[in-house]
Amino acid sequence: MVVQAYVLIQTEVGMAPTVVRAIREIAGVTIAEDVTGPYDVIVRAEANTMDELGRLIIASIQAVPGITRTLTCPVLNL
Numbered sequence: 001m002v003v004q005a006y007v008l009i010q011t012e013v014g015m016a017p018t019v020v021r022a023i024r025e026i027a028g029v030t031i032a033e034d035v036t037g038p039y040d041v042i043v044r045a046e047a048n049t050m051d052e053l054g055r056l057i058i059a060s061i062q063a064v065p066g067i068t069r070t071l072t073c074p075v076l077n078l
Helices: 016-024 050-061
Strands: 003-011 029-034 041-047 067-074
Touching (some): 003 016, 016 029, 016 041
Antiparallel strands (some): 029 041
């Protein structure tokens, strides 16, 4: 079973489009979109395990220049 999560991202002012373009190129990201509100970008990501998902978020997504804060919301399959 694949593990999925939404990642809510705050960026530096004016950086959301650049961040979205960079994140869309990361393997494991299924969607990345600019939004309005308290977050600037929403990403849906997936991996085979929770550990892999954590590495994807920490090593790849959070490393994108212009990101100031992330909030990860794992998807539950109840």
